[in-house]
Amino acid sequence: MTQLVTRPARRARSDQAILAATRELLEQHGVRGLTIEGVAERSGVAKTTIYRRYRDRDELALAVLIEDTESFRTPPDLGDTRKELLAFVKEATEIILRGSVIQGIASEVATNPELGQAYRERIIDVRLAEVGEIVARAIERGDLRPDTDVRVAHELLIGPLMYRLIFSGRPLNRRHAAQVVDAVMAAYAPAPAATKKRR
Amino acid sequence: MTQLVTRPARRARSDQAILAATRELLEQHGVRGLTIEGVAERSGVAKTTIYRRYRDRDELALAVLIEDTESFRTPPDLGDTRKELLAFVKEATEIILRGSVIQGIASEVATNPELGQAYRERIIDVRLAEVGEIVARAIERGDLRPDTDVRVAHELLIGPLMYRLIFSGRPLNRRHAAQVVDAVMAAYAPAPAATKKRR
Amino acid sequence: MTQLVTRPARRARSDQAILAATRELLEQHGVRGLTIEGVAERSGVAKTTIYRRYRDRDELALAVLIEDTESFRTPPDLGDTRKELLAFVKEATEIILRGSVIQGIASEVATNPELGQAYRERIIDVRLAEVGEIVARAIERGDLRPDTDVRVAHELLIGPLMYRLIFSGRPLNRRHAAQVVDAVMAAYAPAPAATKKRR
Amino acid sequence: MTQLVTRPARRARSDQAILAATRELLEQHGVRGLTIEGVAERSGVAKTTIYRRYRDRDELALAVLIEDTESFRTPPDLGDTRKELLAFVKEATEIILRGSVIQGIASEVATNPELGQAYRERIIDVRLAEVGEIVARAIERGDLRPDTDVRVAHELLIGPLMYRLIFSGRPLNRRHAAQVVDAVMAAYAPAPAATKKRR
DNA sequence: GACTAAGCGAGACGGTACGTCGCGTCTTAAA
DNA sequence: TTTAAGACGCGACGTACCGTCTCGCTTAGTC
Numbered sequence: 001m002t003q004l005v006t007r008p009a010r011r012a013r014s015d016q017a018i019l020a021a022t023r024e025l026l027e028q029h030g031v032r033g034l035t036i037e038g039v040a041e042r043s044g045v046a047k048t049t050i051y052r053r054y055r056d057r058d059e060l061a062l063a064v065l066i067e068d069t070e071s072f073r074t075p076p077d078l079g080d081t082r083k084e085l086l087a088f089v090k091e092a093t094e095i096i097l098r099g100s101v102i103q104g105i106a107s108e109v110a111t112n113p114e115l116g117q118a119y120r121e122r123i124i125d126v127r128l129a130e131v132g133e134i135v136a137r138a139i140e141r142g143d144l145r146p147d148t149d150v151r152v153a154h155e156l157l158i159g160p161l162m163y164r165l166i167f168s169g170r171p172l173n174r175r176h177a178a179q180v181v182d183a184v185m186a187a188y189a190p191a192p193a194a195t196k197k198r199r
Numbered sequence: 200m201t202q203l204v205t206r207p208a209r210r211a212r213s214d215q216a217i218l219a220a221t222r223e224l225l226e227q228h229g230v231r232g233l234t235i236e237g238v239a240e241r242s243g244v245a246k247t248t249i250y251r252r253y254r255d256r257d258e259l260a261l262a263v264l265i266e267d268t269e270s271f272r273t274p275p276d277l278g279d280t281r282k283e284l285l286a287f288v289k290e291a292t293e294i295i296l297r298g299s300v301i302q303g304i305a306s307e308v309a310t311n312p313e314l315g316q317a318y319r320e321r322i323i324d325v326r327l328a329e330v331g332e333i334v335a336r337a338i339e340r341g342d343l344r345p346d347t348d349v350r351v352a353h354e355l356l357i358g359p360l361m362y363r364l365i366f367s368g369r370p371l372n373r374r375h376a377a378q379v380v381d382a383v384m385a386a387y388a389p390a391p392a393a394t395k396k397r398r
Numbered sequence: 399m400t401q402l403v404t405r406p407a408r409r410a411r412s413d414q415a416i417l418a419a420t421r422e423l424l425e426q427h428g429v430r431g432l433t434i435e436g437v438a439e440r441s442g443v444a445k446t447t448i449y450r451r452y453r454d455r456d457e458l459a460l461a462v463l464i465e466d467t468e469s470f471r472t473p474p475d476l477g478d479t480r481k482e483l484l485a486f487v488k489e490a491t492e493i494i495l496r497g498s499v500i501q502g503i504a505s506e507v508a509t510n511p512e513l514g515q516a517y518r519e520r521i522i523d524v525r526l527a528e529v530g531e532i533v534a535r536a537i538e539r540g541d542l543r544p545d546t547d548v549r550v551a552h553e554l555l556i557g558p559l560m561y562r563l564i565f566s567g568r569p570l571n572r573r574h575a576a577q578v579v580d581a582v583m584a585a586y587a588p589a590p591a592a593t594k595k596r597r
Numbered sequence: 598m599t600q601l602v603t604r605p606a607r608r609a610r611s612d613q614a615i616l617a618a619t620r621e622l623l624e625q626h627g628v629r630g631l632t633i634e635g636v637a638e639r640s641g642v643a644k645t646t647i648y649r650r651y652r653d654r655d656e657l658a659l660a661v662l663i664e665d666t667e668s669f670r671t672p673p674d675l676g677d678t679r680k681e682l683l684a685f686v687k688e689a690t691e692i693i694l695r696g697s698v699i700q701g702i703a704s705e706v707a708t709n710p711e712l713g714q715a716y717r718e719r720i721i722d723v724r725l726a727e728v729g730e731i732v733a734r735a736i737e738r739g740d741l742r743p744d745t746d747v748r749v750a751h752e753l754l755i756g757p758l759m760y761r762l763i764f765s766g767r768p769l770n771r772r773h774a775a776q777v778v779d780a781v782m783a784a785y786a787p788a789p790a791a792t793k794k795r796r
Numbered sequence: 797g798a799c800t801a802a803g804c805g806a807g808a809c810g811g812t813a814c815g816t817c818g819c820g821t822c823t824t825a826a827a
Numbered sequence: 828t829t830t831a832a833g834a835c836g837c838g839a840c841g842t843a844c845c846g847t848c849t850c851g852c853t854t855a856g857t858c
């Protein structure tokens with residue numbers, strides 16, 4: 001126990017070098033250009049050392065993605081549901097685009113059960129919790145229906161992003177984010193009785 | 200030109216053998232287990248012959264997917280927008296699940312521009328047209344707002360499917376399809392003033 | 399059938415390049431410096447191609463040794479048993495020293511059954527036949543006893559060579575060859591006429 | 598020097614553990630299965646500690662061999678040259694077969710000068726002295742010629758053993774030992790009385 | 797019905813990267 | 828001071844497929 005805790009120096013140096021090199025390669029050559037051998041060469045870290053940490057290339061790429069996700073800033077109570085949802089989508093978009101990792105590991109995440117589980121636990125669950133908080137506040141404010149399904153709402157927010165990113169290739173921008181957010185808000189808007197009052 | 204026209208016999212036999220073997224491998228071992236060498240061995244077709252038709256493995260996988268998509272049955276006018284949208288989602292789900300090809304080539308489609316273009320032209324555009332027709336009829340019926348954005352509606356319908364398929368790993372079933380369809384219909388429901396009159 | 403026979407061109411070119419590079423490496427850096435990767439680089443032949451022919455480094459080294467052995471010139475009937483045995487020992491010595499391969503694969507030959515079998519069939523048996531002919535002629539001439547054990551004679555001739563080569567490190571020269579040959583001739587000398595008297 | 602003298606306790610414990618584990622691995626998996634890492638694991642001794650004592654794997658293997666050789670029992674004056682030579686060959690055979698180390702380090706001894714020197718000083722010279730004594734007594738008894746070359750006699754006795762062990766794979770047994778001993782005795786037999794007549 | 801070029805099978809080949817093994821060095825904490 | 832523990836850089840291993848390249852055989856459609 002003491003050893004792992006008290007002697008992180010070498011580990012930390014290698015860890016950092018590996019992730020930095022991985023990021024560089026991802027940004028410069030995309031996921032196709034991400035190679036363990038390439039990371040080893042660029043980072044000055046031995047291939048063996050990389051394999052001691054990550055089972056394979058996909059796990060390494062996921063690690064970068066997770067690190068990014070951990071920087072996800074919880075959108076605070078802005079007093080405005082639409083603003084909060086927009087902030088959420090923008091933050092997600094930013095992380096998704098950074099490094100362009102997701103496109104590359106999508107197939108792996110979908111195919112490799114262990115990787116999929118890691119993705120779910122380390123990334124999806126984090127975002128789901130965010131949406132949960134936003135939705136809870138929105139319900140309290142009367143902006144969304146009390147029976148709003150958080151998971152489906154989350155899918156409606158993120159699914160289109162991913163679809164554009166991976167399949168349709170269309171751009172992820174403010175306009176699209178607004179369109180999606182508006183659709184979700186309309187979809188889960190409270191019953192019309194309340195609407196009457198508003199208009 | 201003359202070649203393809205005048206000597207279709209042998210070509211056709213090889214074509215068929217290649218696609219059949221590809222399908223088998225995809226179903227049995229997933230996309231990771233799809234290799235040109237494997238297809239050659241299983242189909243009894245020479246590697247050279249495969250490469251004469253498909254630039255690489257991903258193009259081959261896409262070919263299978265396109266073939267499936269071409270069987271997409273246009274949902275006819277059912278007189279009921281919700282039923283038509285459900286039929287669309289179900290049909291899409293079926294194709295998506297068949298062969299489990301999409302998960303495997305997602306990363307390629309996202310990464311390889313030529314493949315991406317092919318995917319868009321041969322698959323997305325086909326479905327987009329379907330949604331367009333359904334939405335047009337729905338607008339006519341007064342079920343959806345006249346300014347409904349077909350592309351975004353399409354993303355809201357398909358995006359969650361893909362998200363489940365690739366990332367969250369949750370099941371694609373009737374209940375989920377209904378949730379998504381209902382959300383889209385609510386999102387693009389005509390302005391409430393009109394609603395009062397109708398009901 | 400026709401194919402294998404009529405299309406040896408590429409094979410032959412690779413074969414030759416591989417063996418040439420192997421020989422160079424053996425002569426320059428000894429067996430320790432013999433690496434499949436090194437051979438690949440030096441020969442311009444892909445590693446894969448080498449592995450298609452030789453299971454591993456030792457098999458490759460043995461191939462060189464076998465090629466050398468196949469050039470073994472059968473010492474003709476010189477009319478003189480001592481001269482013939484000396485010619486045999488000299489020839490063997492020359493091949494043994496050429497390339498210094500034997501020292502390096504000795505352990506493998508001793509340890510790996512398949513390699514050992516190959517060594518016996520392709521190398522030992524060849525030499526054993528030589529000794530057999532020489533001994534046969536010697537017996538006819540009355541230079542060696544009719545019951546001379548060819549195999550033991552062979553061991554007495556070659557064993558000391560190998561012992562010097564591998565263990566004692568002493569030089570293999572004409573003097574030593576003569577000492578060994580003389581010992582063998584004395585050991586299997588026919589009973590002198592005097593023997594009659596003794597018994 | 599002081600170290601070895603003043604703190605022998607821990608050293609000795611490690612020494613013993615290392616050699617024991619080495620022996621086990623050699624016997625169970627042959628020389629190919631002898632690795633420093635394996636010895637460390639099996640012995641509970643740190644790799645570092647092994648490297649403090651032995652430069653590399655071969656030196657370690659040699660250490661085991663030397664230990665065995667040091668148990669070589671000098672064949673006493675049996676009053677019979679043939680019996681003494683047979684005893685010598687049998688003793689050598691026994692040590693050679695024990696642990697099957699020699700086959701594995703043969704290539705190293707032949708290739709690595711330092712190892713070769715150690716082998717000569719610690720093993721060959723010991724046996725050479727044995728043969729020297731036996732030959733000396735034999736000459737005195739009139740069983741061997743006074744000009745018998747001890748070194749060559751030694752090579753004729755041991756060379757065939759090694760040749761069988763490493764190359765021909767034939768068995769080392771009493772019959773073979775007798776054949777070799779008889780050959781050596783015949784080779785260096787004193788000129789018979791009859792010889793006078795011949796010359 | 798024989799001819800002839802397109803299409804094909806077979807598979808050798810150079811190449812990239814894989815993931816693994818064991819080496820020998822180095823650093824650190826505990827004994 | 829010596830040790831156990833183990834991280835590390837390193838070199839090579841043997842493997843899997845890649846995509847390219849001959850090379851003859853097969854055969855469909857023409858003459």
